[in-house]
Amino acid sequence: MTEPGSRPRPGGRSARVRRAVLDATLDVLHLHGMDGLTVAEVSTRAGVHETSIYRRWGTRENLMIDALLEEAEELLPIPDTGSLRDDLIAYLTSLAAYLTTPQGNAFDRALAAAGDDPAASQARKQYWDTRHSLSGEIITRGIDRGELPGTTDPRLAVEMLVAPLHFKVVLSREPLDPGLPTRLVDALLRGIVADEDTSGRDTDS
Known part of the structure; x- marks a missing residue:
């Protein structure tokens, strides 16, 4: 009983x-x-x-969000390797792999094509807010370890990483190069972390 x-x-x-x-x-x-x-x-x-x-x-919207978030949690786990670069590459690689499946491809386009009525807009916002909060933990851990400046915006950093993948899937519909996640991560980190060779360079030279 x-x-x-x-x-x-x-x-x-x-x-x-x-x-x-x-x-x-x-x-x-x-x-x-x-x-x-x-x-x-x-x-x-x-x-x-x-x-x-x-x-x-x-x-209906609560049902959709619950289903989508559980699927994302299962297929897109948040890695914690102890290294910011390794975590970002692992996360972006898993996202790219998911988006190249028929299931992931259909999901991405469906989410992008959802209407703009208040209920759909709120459902979409809730989904992305939750996903950004979870994936942003990678950036937060990097800040705590001193790998990133304390002023780094976790959500903006994640958006800069994942946006090119979603762009290619939904808009340009180009294939995702397996090496793209690593290139995106390295490009992002070079933009956030000052290059010691150039940070003190005389701008007049």
């Missing part, structure tokens, strides 16, 4: 229902995009009543 206030055991019915709903949500997102997702279709695919989905997630 479950004691009052205790949580369902991992792997119990609650966990199975949640997994089924999130998997169905991702399937629909990858198939129809954010604008085309309906709770009714998720309900049918998951074999769960719509009322149960709304009771747990409240809104």
Whole structure:
């Protein structure tokens, strides 16, 4: 018998229902995009009543965000190797690998193509805010270790790294060169960390 206030055991019915709903949500997102997702279709695919989905997630947007963030957490873990450069290269390499899969490619375009109504805009903002907060930990650790200046903006640094990948996938639709993550990281770090050979150079010479 479950004691009052205790949580369902991992792997119990609650966990199975949640997994089924999130998997169905991702399937629909990858198939129809954010604008085309309906709770009714998720309900049918998951074999769960719509009322149960709304009771747990409240809104369609909350459901999408939960599914997308869990997928990102699984496929895009935040590395912690003890080295800023190694962490950034590992993170960007995993992102590039994900975006080159049919699943990741469809996700990126779906997120970019989502409408601008208040609910969709809030869902998109919530997703990116959370992802930037997590990936920004790499930059924060680099600051703490003295590898970056204390004035470094973690979100801006991450955006400068990941933006070229998303640009190529969504806009130019160019293939992602396997060596691109390393080149982007090195370009970013050379821009943030002053080069000892040039920092004291006389600008009049």
